[in-house]
Every structure is written in C-alpha cells, then in structure tokens.
Amino acid sequence: MDFLSLAKQRYSCRSFLDKKVEKEKIDKILEAARIAPTAVNFQPQRILVLDDKERLYKLSECTKFGWNAPVILVVCYDKNISWKRKYDGKDEGIIDASIVTTHMMLEAQDLGLGTTWIGSFDPSKVREIYSIPENLEIVALLPIGYPSEDATPSPMHDKRNSLDEIVYWNKIN
C-alpha cells in the first residue's frame, strides 16, 4: 500500500477485540520507534510496554481512556538526553516522542492493528503507578490491539481542514 493510503486508512480505534497481539508484531512496532528520526539523533525516546493484565488494569486510575486494549505503550522521553535548542532553550524531546508515536501508529496500521493516541491522562498517577523516574517525561499512552468488529472512525476522522486553510505559499497573508 502506498504511504498516503495507509495514512488515510488509519483512524483512532476505540474498540478492541479481546485478542492477544503477537510478540512479533509488537517487536515491529517497537522497531518503528527505534528508527524514528530525533533531534541531533540523541534518541531520547523511552517506551514502557504494558501487556500484563494486572498492570494494564491499573491504567484506569490514570485515564478514562484505554478501551481494554491488550497492549498499551507509555511513550516517554529522557529530558536529560533530549536536545535543547541553544537559541531559546526549547526542549525538543516532546517532538521526538511525537514522531516516535506516529511511526508506531502507522506501523501498527500496516500490521492490521488499531491504535489511539491518548493525551488525556494524569501524568503523576502514571509516574506513581508504574514507577517512572523523574527524568522521563511522559508524552503519550498508546493502546494497541485488533479492532473489534464494530470499531469505526469517529465523525472527527473525516473532519479535516482544506489545504487552502493550512498551507501558505511563500508568505503568510
């Protein structure tokens, strides 16, 4: 499948089958995280894989989302490693972790799996429950699983601005 078709096919999946995701597929998704580009190639991404039922269950204390997915990735970056732009000190780690998460979502899609980026979670709860050290910033939770038969894109999936609204050629206004 060409890239644009894959990217258009992906949608936020919020209903999963109670079916294990094969280890080989998880490994491929993690490989997509490994090869993602990062600022100055500092590679600050750190990923906690949750696939143990008891550990997954605890996530409900941190977010109302998760949809009983069989695997949830906690995507972080190490702020002691991420690149800081010298001109204004901006920490680019969140950008690195976002690219990594996007790579993984698209690889999962290619493998026939569904994902949804979860940004709405209590980071201090996640840190406490999973003993995430202070140097790791938690950027996203990523549930992964086989979409259930009734999984469908939300109406928001088809609501995208036109190119006219988001692109400027040569100058802004």
Ligand SMILES: Cc1cc2nc3c(=O)[nH]c(=O)nc-3n(C[C@H](O)[C@H](O)[C@H](O)COP(=O)(O)O)c2cc1C
């Ligand atoms: C940074 C970010 C945070 C998000 N957080 C949540 C979330 O907490 N809960 C949720 O249900 N969806 C979340 N989403 C999914 C978006 O709502 C979804 O991508 C958007 O509505 C477009 O729909 P689509 O992914 O189906 O194309 C998040 C997406 C992004 C990129």
